[in-house]
Amino acid sequence: MTARVTAPVMVRVTVRVTVRVTVRATVALAVADFRERVRRPAYAMILLAAVGLARLAVPPADSRWVILDVGGYRGVYTSAWVGTATALAGALWLTTGGFYLIRDAIGRDERTRVGQLVAATPLRTSAYLLGKFLSDFLVLASMAGVLAVTAPVMQLARGESGVVDPVALLLPFAAITLPPLALTAAAAVLFETVPLLRGGVGNVVWFVVSLVLLIGGQSRSAPLGGLGVHQAADSMRAALAARGVDVHGREFSLGLTSVTRSLRTFQWDGFSVTGAFLGGRLVVFLLAVVLALLPCLWFARFDPARRLSGPAVAPYEPDVATEDRRPAFRTTLPSTPRVAPRPGRALRRLLSGELRILLQGVSRWWWLVAAGVTAAAFATPEPATMLPFAWIWPVLIWSRLGTQRVEYGVEGLLGAYPAPRRGLLAEWAAGVVLTAVTGVGPLVRMAVATDWPGVRSWAGGTLLVPALALVLGVACRTHRVFQVVYLGLWYLAVNGTAAVDYMGAVRSEGLPAGPSPLVVAVLAAALVCAALAVRTARHAVR
């Protein structure tokens, strides 16, 4: 007897097989990508940093630096408090910082040309993007996992409660930490597929977006429960009120802050998880998946011809007639070269070469905005008002310092060139020139107003910023670290943190309140020396 298979059944079977193949391919891609990342030495450092973060989230009882402050109170270090505090800290920092660690999953495929191999397979674009999203999420989740494992260790180490409640410890990670991390992973995929956001601009944009998300996400009116802070915060306030503490006007503060005196403690047994709360968290997850799949609409699957923007430089089209007329090489050199090269002073040319390399490919628009900021510096009432703006604009250019040799593969060539120290100093000097030029408006204003303390601070900043960029570029070989560190420093300085004010923006009685320009200059010199040491050490183990 012959079994006859009807058409609808065949369609069902085909669909089922296709779905199974796609799911298997997506998971395989995510796992391969995840393996590739976790086998790098940097991953161990990332996990180590996560352990440090977990330690920071549960500070000693007498610490003046706290993560979670409920109007001068903190919970006794029970599993519920330690789990929630660590989970909230994880959500906060892994969202902002984690993005910079995971982005580049698609960029790496393009650079290594694995993308071209993937593009030639039947793998659907949606499966590829989903795989990358899962891999990004897995990396972030593994960091959250380290936080979750470290949390009970910290609870026992602090010794305020010896009872470890796994549910109270882990639930906050699932409900509070993972949903924003899913959004972060989706944003990383999304940013990589939008040409404008793929590079440094994306890094800056994410810094702002994540701050908005994290600050806005703590608002009571945030959609989908925001960060999920309120469920916990309301429960903490209720516990305080039950203890007879007046909770009215007491602020719930999340983030590393300094307190004038150690926090008092209260007993808190955790927050109850409602169905609506969990539903909101689930919707955040689904939103992340949708966000990650959104680039299906435009992602070009590594086809250069379908890029949204053209390549940095268009391919060379030789003049055929010219090429035919002349040989590629003259077959003989004169026995004595016409030009006998001889050693001489090359510092000025080296500096101009480094400047050219630093500023290569910078668009006219960039210069136009820089000119606009400089012009605006002459129109403000206070001489130094525009300095923070002048010194945020070149952040993407500064971040090239120390990285371009590796980025463009020139390092192998330059390894055989003499005087490597001279090259590094010239690179820093080029950064100093750029910093000085972009900050020239406020400098002139301060000089005219005889604001000499301001001028000295300006000089310190001019030396420090490129030195910081250089050392981070040489050590980390990526633009991202400087971009994140500098944005953080700049943000703190602009918001009045005098201790890190490298440019003299924070004033007290008209004078710069930040560190002495001499200290800043010495720090700059130390950073340049550190960059030199790193490059020398790297060369020594070549």
Added chain:
Amino acid sequence: MIDTPTLELVDVTKIYKGGKRAVDGVTLRCGAGLLGLLGPNGAGKSTLMRICATVTRPTGGRVLFDGTDVVSRPGALRGVLGYLPQDFGVYPHLTAREFLSYLAALKGLAARPARARVDELLELVNLTEAVRTPLGKYSGGMLRRVGIAQALLADPRVLIVDEPTAGLDPEERVRFRALLGDLAEDRVVLLSTHIVSDIESVASDVAVVAGGRLLRRGTPEALLSEVDGQVWETVAGPSEAAALRERHPASRVIRTADGIRLRLLSDTPPATGAVRVPPDLEDLYLAVVGGGVREAAR
């Protein structure tokens, strides 16, 4: 009169992390002239080239330039060195002249002669027409020519070129080999390649490297004498040809109308009617790297 430079490697070893022995006790002495370094992919040629160019530090042994140990004092060689690595990058938004001028400054060359030298080299490698074009627009062959120009910037006494003909078209390869031959007159020129014809046409001195070890060193004539009388040509049908290839290393297999023409390495005639032919470097290479030479013949 210019002193003849010498580059000497004494028991040089390089062990990478994980224990891979890329170079294993190589001892070489090179004076003026072109030494062709021949070996299969992964033989350790590029590592050896990088060690000679002071880019890679050997795990053991010494590299001497005119008697100075350049492992501890690389500056002694770098000032007079021209190095073209197998793979190298460029700054894509710079023009060839800007890039070469920058490298000349890194070499510490005086301004005016550097400018004239860059012009001369651009003319030499025929890039004067594309001199205003950013390097990012160059083809692979043009970039290779930029690499060759930078290696010649400081009129080097030692020239180290690693797979220099990759990306060049056949005519460019012929002309470049001729250029190397001219340069080798009073310089140490080290040419590394796995393309036997590159070496055959220009090297007066050949070294064969495999598995990180120096297997042979000598003039092409001396090396060829090792396989003299062991190279045969014969024409066979498909099944016989397959059997012959099983038994003897084949340096060439060409399908013709009469059957398959084979060039085989063997001490005795591999087949009835096989004709003994003079060996070339490809036969020697196969014999040495493929283990086709009897120990007694060494």
